[in-house]
Amino acid sequence: MELKKMTVEGFVQETSSSSPAPGGGSIAALNAASAAALIEMVAHLTIGKEKYAAVETEMKEVAEKAASLKNQFLALIDEDSNAFNKIMAAFKMPKGSDEEKAVRSKAIQEATKGAALVPFKVGETANELFALADAVITRGNTNAVTDGAV
Template identity: 50%
Template structure:
């Protein structure tokens, strides 16, 4: 599994001539790093008398951050698995009409799943962005830089995931499915852009 590799091992795998892992797994990793940093800020804020007025919210954010971190780590391998299923579908036999029909159906199914997985990554990254702006606002100011990096890495993960959604949509023929996914992508993009801008503005205020 990719998540069992060392940092260096994973980076080398990305740099190889293998088509997977690729941008999708990297996007999930970026999102998980953002979630991890959010949790780090919570750990440096939780239990500190100076921040007693925000303890309940910090505990809630920490719990959400840990869940998002776990989900996004899981998506690192799932994205690569989804890509491999697409490749497997394209390699199915296509000699007879029946084989062609089965192959076409499997390709469509695989591409749908390969679109839905990075969409989950994008949705999770938006949730990380929501946590990032909060910890940047109410967390221990000594970790403001970590909170800001949490936000920008989560936004990078979001953008990467959206690219992967869109590239897979190009092979899908189901118009209802396409309409549903494109609408969801549009909603997420608006939220992510707004949150990213808030994070950048807040970071400038706090860090300079």
């Protein structure tokens, strides 16, 4: 199931269910995507306004970068859940013999490392939002400054 294609209500209901996914990484990616979307919105609300002609080029760049980040975060929503599902699949591997136990143990370790990288990537990429938010807060449309701040 593609989480990013769910309705907001459906996503929230799935999160609150007994299903272990979506989890923290997917939620972090969703929130980062929302933040990028707000930055992009403020940039768009600035572009084409005579009062902000001096920053139009910058706001176009901000909007483009925010859109790119938004799409990266949306992809990370499902990437996080897929990584977690790999952990669960590894735990279901056979463990009848010593060889199977070793293969299973290695698969669990590798899947766990892979799953830890996704939230890390969300956090690392989210750092790029701060400069964009600063641009729309300080030079963007003042009527939407609170959206940029959020």
